[in-house]
Amino acid sequence: MNILPLNNCIAVPKELILLGxxxxxxxxxxxxxxxxxxxxxxxxxxxxxxxxxLGIVFVIHGIFWHKVIAxxxxxxxxxxxxxxLWMVFFIWLVSFxxxxxxxxxxxxxxxxSVPAVAAIIVLGSGTVAGKPTPTLAKRLDTAVPLIKTQPxxxxxxxxxxxxxRTRSEADIMATYLHEVHGVAFRCILQEGxxxxxxxxxxxxxxxxxxxxxxxxxxxxxxxSDFHSIRAASIARHQGxxxxxxxxxxxxxxxRYNAWFREYFAFVSGWLLGEY
Numbered sequence: 001m002n003i004l005p006l007n008n009c010i011a012v013p014k015e016l017i018l019l020g021x022x023x024x025x026x027x028x029x030x031x032x033x034x035x036x037x038x039x040x041x042x043x044x045x046x047x048x049x050x051x052x053x054l055g056i057v058f059v060i061h062g063i064f065w066h067k068v069i070a071x072x073x074x075x076x077x078x079x080x081x082x083x084x085l086w087m088v089f090f091i092w093l094v095s096f097x098x099x100x101x102x103x104x105x106x107x108x109x110x111x112x113s114v115p116a117v118a119a120i121i122v123l124g125s126g127t128v129a130g131k132p133t134p135t136l137a138k139r140l141d142t143a144v145p146l147i148k149t150q151p152x153x154x155x156x157x158x159x160x161x162x163x164x165r166t167r168s169e170a171d172i173m174a175t176y177l178h179e180v181h182g183v184a185f186r187c188i189l190q191e192g193x194x195x196x197x198x199x200x201x202x203x204x205x206x207x208x209x210x211x212x213x214x215x216x217x218x219x220x221x222x223x224s225d226f227h228s229i230r231a232a233s234i235a236r237h238q239g240x241x242x243x244x245x246x247x248x249x250x251x252x253x254x255r256y257n258a259w260f261r262e263y264f265a266f267v268s269g270w271l272l273g274e275y
Contacts, residue, residue: 021062028058034257050264099229099263106232107225110247117153117244118217119208120146123200123231124159124169125224132176135224135250140173142248143222144181153220155183156207158191158200168192197227198274201235218242225250226258230266233275 035052061068072082122143125136132140147155157177159169170190177183189207194200205215219240223231225247235243250258269275 017065021065024058024062024065028055028062031055032059038261048261048264051260096260096263099266100259103226103229103259103262106228106245107247110225110228110245114146114150114220114244114246115218117146117150117220118213119154119156119204119211120150120220120222120246121156121158121200121204122173122222123197123227124157124173124194127159127162127165127167127169127172130167130172132172135248136169136173137176138248138250139222139224140176140181142246144177144183146220146222146246147177147181147183147187151187154189154208154211154213155187156189156191156204158194158204160193160195160199197223197231197234198238198269201231201238201240205238215240216242218244220244220246222246222248224248224258226255226262230262230269230275233266234269237275 031051032055035048035055038048039052072078120143122139125139126133127136131137143155147153155177157170157173159173161168168190170192174185174188174190177188178185191200191203191207194203201221208215208217208219215238219235219242221231221235221243223245228245228247232243232245
């Protein structure tokens with residue numbers, strides 16, 4: 001077995017280094033392509049830019065492994081810095097695992113029977129050609145059983161006018177609920193100005209108060225399963241004392257990709273003081 005030195009103290013099999021390089025290039029390329037597609041559709045945010053840059057670092061490291069290692073070994077401080085970066089990465093990996101576990105528990109909790117609520121807020125998630133995206137349609141479909149079993153609950157569709165759009169998400173969502181599920185327009189209030197989850201919940205507060213309700217009442221928040229932790233955290237930060245997240249399912253083909261991006265979005269929200 002061929003052995004190559006990784007630093008002055010450690011010798012690593014050549015085959016293991018080759019495997020590591022292939023993994024770095026493969027994982028990095030997948031991340032780059034995924035995030036590039038997201039940014040091409042206007043989703044330029046912390047959750048897409050940071051993984052994109054991380055993917056570039058992985059690919060460069062994998063392709064130029066020997067040159068990178070040779071350069072690092074010229075400076076002892078750089079070797080410590082490089083080792084520290086990998087340690088930070090593995091700590092991040094553990095934190096992502098914890099986030100995934102907590103998210104799974106949150107999703108399981110949301111599938112339990114929902115007690116009586118004062119209002120049902122459905123959060124927007126994008127539209128295409130005047131129709132809800134598949135993700136948004138799932139949220140609306142998930143809200144319908146609750147709307148029909150709790151007819152006295154106030155229903156709010158929340159979402160503003162997107163880039164190069166003429167109709168608000170709230171309007172498109174209300175139309176979908178009416179045309180596909182037979183929910184009467186008169187039963188739906190449309191909050192059509194928000195552009196983020198934080199604004200969704202803040203702007204919906206005025207609708208609640210106009211109907212004599214309060215954010216201290218039990219409020220159902222319908223969103224995608226991967227988004228449930230962040231939505232609940234933002235709601236509590238804004239003063240919602242009894243937010244009940246109702247999680248709509250994410251297709252298996254995109255589920256873990258969405259969870260990965262949501263981790264960064266959750267960190268971004270924390271840095272921005274959203275919760």
